[in-house]
Amino acid sequence: MIQRLLLLPLVTLIAHAEVRVITDFEGGNAEVVKLDQATKTLRIMPALHEGRGWPCWWSFKLEGLTAGEEFTLEVQAQTKPFRDKTVLAAAWCQPRQAWISVDGTTWKPSAKGTLSAEKVMSYTIKAEAAQMSLAWGPPFVPSDADKLLTDIAAKLPEAKRFELAKTRGGRLVNGIRIGDENASHQVWIGSRQHAWEAGGSQVGRGFITWYASDEAKALRAKTCLHYIPIMDVDNAAIGAGGKEAIPRDHNRDWAAEPIYPEVAAAQRMIRDIHVKHGLDVFIDLHNPGADDPIFFFGPFAFERMTGIQQRNYQRWIDLAAASIIEPLKVQPKYRFANYVKTDEERGRMSSGWVRANAGDSTISVTLETGWNSPLMSVEGYGKVGAGLGRALSAYIGENPRRE
Numbered sequence: 426m427i428q429r430l431l432l433l434p435l436v437t438l439i440a441h442a443e444v445r446v447i448t449d450f451e452g453g454n455a456e457v458v459k460l461d462q463a464t465k466t467l468r469i470m471p472a473l474h475e476g477r478g479w480p481c482w483w484s485f486k487l488e489g490l491t492a493g494e495e496f497t498l499e500v501q502a503q504t505k506p507f508r509d510k511t512v513l514a515a516a517w518c519q520p521r522q523a524w525i526s527v528d529g530t531t532w533k534p535s536a537k538g539t540l541s542a543e544k545v546m547s548y549t550i551k552a553e554a555a556q557m558s559l560a561w562g563p564p565f566v567p568s569d570a571d572k573l574l575t576d577i578a579a580k581l582p583e584a585k586r587f588e589l590a591k592t593r594g595g596r597l598v599n600g601i602r603i604g605d606e607n608a609s610h611q612v613w614i615g616s617r618q619h620a621w622e623a624g625g626s627q628v629g630r631g632f633i634t635w636y637a638s639d640e641a642k643a644l645r646a647k648t649c650l651h652y653i654p655i656m657d658v659d660n661a662a663i664g665a666g667g668k669e670a671i672p673r674d675h676n677r678d679w680a681a682e683p684i685y686p687e688v689a690a691a692q693r694m695i696r697d698i699h700v701k702h703g704l705d706v707f708i709d710l711h712n713p714g715a716d717d718p719i720f721f722f723g724p725f726a727f728e729r730m731t732g733i734q735q736r737n738y739q740r741w742i743d744l745a746a747a748s749i750i751e752p753l754k755v756q757p758k759y760r761f762a763n764y765v766k767t768d769e770e771r772g773r774m775s776s777g778w779v780r781a782n783a784g785d786s787t788i789s790v791t792l793e794t795g796w797n798s799p800l801m802s803v804e805g806y807g808k809v810g811a812g813l814g815r816a817l818s819a820y821i822g823e824n825p826r827r828e
């Protein structure tokens with residue numbers, strides 16, 4: 426009895442000091458490389474989901490922290506290849522700042538990390554509570570998408586939620602339609618064809634929140650908008666990267682026979698909208714590479730375009746440059762996805778497919794919002810989204826169908 430009494434406090438003490446890594450939640454991902462309880466140093470790499478694309482996204486919770494004490498988070502590249510013999514470069518999983526949260530809702534950047542010669546990024550983080558969430562960037566998972574759509578639908582009586590498709594994994598891909606089906610202008614905006622690019626959904630949230638605000642009243646009155654917060658729900662749900670998945674990247678699946686039901690459903694709906702009413706604007710939201718700014722990928726044929734096509738793409742980029750100004754300005758000129766080499770592959774990208782299946786007055790572009798900055802918070806991304814809404818308002822306000 427005496428022995429037990431003496432042992433108990435010691436056991437309790439050790440149990441409290443033990444730091445634990447938790448990943449079994451929506452969008453959770455981390456493979457623990459090592460965890461040194463004595464020095465409070467945790468080394469992780471993004472866990473590989475075989476065939477599910479780039480191992481770059483990470484998101485986990487730490488338990489057993491002591492508020493006020495510092496700990497070290499080290500992030501290295503996944504060592505196994507994600508496709509054939511290709512190992513993903515470390516830069517994709519090493520933002521300058523890690524993103525941290527105490528309540529799982531409010532996210533802030535950590536102090537800047539230090540990159541070692543061995544390509545290990547090291548962040549010193551001060552614990553603010555016994556449990557904290559840490560991630561590559563502010564996460565946006567399927568339950569966030571549901572909450573967002575519910576909020577928008579509650580705010581706008583004219584909004585109508587819809588199920589775009591059921592994924593291969595049996596999950597629902599949800600969207601929302603705002604406005605009269607027969608409105609004079611038709612717009613489609615979506616994100617997360619690449620599951621790791623949570624910033625795309627954050628920009629989308631900023632956009633749709635702006636779109637539901639009073640400032641967008643005039644735009645809403647003449648527009649029917651379709652908005653999809655997450656396309657690759659399966660990979661977003663399990664914390665897989667999605668990009669270059671096997672057998673196909675979502676954004677190379679816009680073929681005659683898509684593999685992913687949500688891509689096939691989007692094609693059907695977009696085609697239908699265009700045939701019945703004419704599609705004015707298609708925008709796909711993404712995050713680019715570690716050193717990239719905010720920019721649009723435009724149509725490969727831009728320099729050779731004439732007439733209404735040329736006018737509309739030029740007006741779009743001019744109006745976007747005037748409207749997307751916070752927290753950073755969007756580049757005033759299009760970039761082109763020249764790394765995609767063949768016309769066949771270019772045609773299987775969402776923006777290319779839409780260009781081929783819509784009309785002369787349609788614009789189809791990709792907004793790439795740079796992520797590797799402390800400015801790219803939930804609020805920062807939200808401002809990009811609001812700027813996108815203002816650009817859309819100005820653009821539709823000019824009537825892109827005019828001769």
Ligand SMILES: [Zn+2]
Nearest residue numbers: 619622711712
């Ligand atoms: Zn992407």
